[in-house]
Amino acid sequence: MAGVKRRDFLLQSAALLVAPLASGAPRAPLAPAARSAPHTSRLILLGTAGGPTPKTTRSGPSQIIVIGSRGYVIDCGDGVARQMMLAGVFGTLRHIFITHHHSDHNADYGNLLLLEWGTHLTTTVDTWGPPPLARMTKLFFEMNEPDLKVREKDEGRLPLKPLVHPHELHRGGSVMKDDLVTVTCAVVDHPLVPLAFAYRFDCPDRSIVFSGDTHRSENLIALAKGADVLVHESLYPPAVPAAEGSALFTHIVNSHTPVEEVGRIASEAGVKTLVLSHFVPSGNPVVTDEQWLAAARTHFSGNIVVGHDLLEI
Numbered sequence: 561m562a563g564v565k566r567r568d569f570l571l572q573s574a575a576l577l578v579a580p581l582a583s584g585a586p587r588a589p590l591a592p593a594a595r596s597a598p599h600t601s602r603l604i605l606l607g608t609a610g611g612p613t614p615k616t617t618r619s620g621p622s623q624i625i626v627i628g629s630r631g632y633v634i635d636c637g638d639g640v641a642r643q644m645m646l647a648g649v650f651g652t653l654r655h656i657f658i659t660h661h662h663s664d665h666n667a668d669y670g671n672l673l674l675l676e677w678g679t680h681l682t683t684t685v686d687t688w689g690p691p692p693l694a695r696m697t698k699l700f701f702e703m704n705e706p707d708l709k710v711r712e713k714d715e716g717r718l719p720l721k722p723l724v725h726p727h728e729l730h731r732g733g734s735v736m737k738d739d740l741v742t743v744t745c746a747v748v749d750h751p752l753v754p755l756a757f758a759y760r761f762d763c764p765d766r767s768i769v770f771s772g773d774t775h776r777s778e779n780l781i782a783l784a785k786g787a788d789v790l791v792h793e794s795l796y797p798p799a800v801p802a803a804e805g806s807a808l809f810t811h812i813v814n815s816h817t818p819v820e821e822v823g824r825i826a827s828e829a830g831v832k833t834l835v836l837s838h839f840v841p842s843g844n845p846v847v848t849d850e851q852w853l854a855a856a857r858t859h860f861s862g863n864i865v866v867g868h869d870l871l872e873i
């Protein structure tokens with residue numbers, strides 16, 4: 561099913577429970593000219609697990625919006641470059657937005673830059689996120705200097721460092737604007753992380769909001785007001801993967817949003833489609849798609865998508 565048609569199908573369904581896009585062999589990367597129509601946004605869930613432990617069922621949290629041949633990556637969980645390759649969008653990288661500095665969201669931030677560059681990157685990439693993004697970027701280049709130097713000489717590549725421009729965000733508000741999208745952010749509630757952001761992308765054809773990791777956040781609800789799509793993290797309280805009373809248990813319940821509450825947030829924000837992602841737990845113990853859907857449905861009557869890796873919306 562082609563991307564646009566698939567999305568129409570999804571948006572027309574009343575209660576959605578859908579399979580990943582990659583139902584068979586992975587798609588080969590597309591030539592830029594062959595990608596989506598100039599003003600049609602593609603939203604692909606690259607990784608939908610929550611938490612730092614690698615999972616067998618889902619990749620680390622990451623999403624990409626692709627408009628034309630331009631890719632906007634939101635978070636860089638473990639394996640993001642390979643997930644982009646599987647989705648056929650490797651090579652579109654133009655911007656990276658990091659919601660917060662937990663390793664499930666930034667573990668492959670530098671690696672994505674390095675691997676895109678080692679393949680074909682010759683143009684600017686702007687990166688956005690909370691401090692110390694600039695220092696992390698600088699240190700990543702230092703750490704990988706042996707590879708960078710050899711490839712520059714051996715393969716005739718342009719130096720990577722001048723291509724990458726990190727921008728640190730300190731508060732909610734305007735992030736960036738180009739001829740295709742306007743990006744705004746809001747500070748969300750994710751203790752003990754000092755600064756965590758949600759992002760809103762107003763694209764030519766629709767608005768898409770990413771919660772990042774957060775407890776229920778009034779700032780997020782304001783940011784997501786009237787959005788077409790809200791991608792929200794999801795916690796299933798009866799199956800918290802930690803011993804009750806442990807530090808990890810306390811972190812999980814204080815820093816994330818129960819999926820029933822996610823439905824209420826979607827309802828209060830008045831979004832059209834709620835996409836569940838960043839699942840905690842992600843496979844152990846198992847929570848079925850039907851259970852996620854039923855819990856989110858308690859307080860939200862709009863479209864609900866239970867996210868899976870490589871699902872395009």
Ligand SMILES: [Zn+2]
Pocket residue numbers: 610611621662664665773838
């Ligand atoms: Zn997370």
Ligand SMILES: [Zn+2]
Pocket residue numbers: 660662750773
């Ligand atoms: Zn987090």
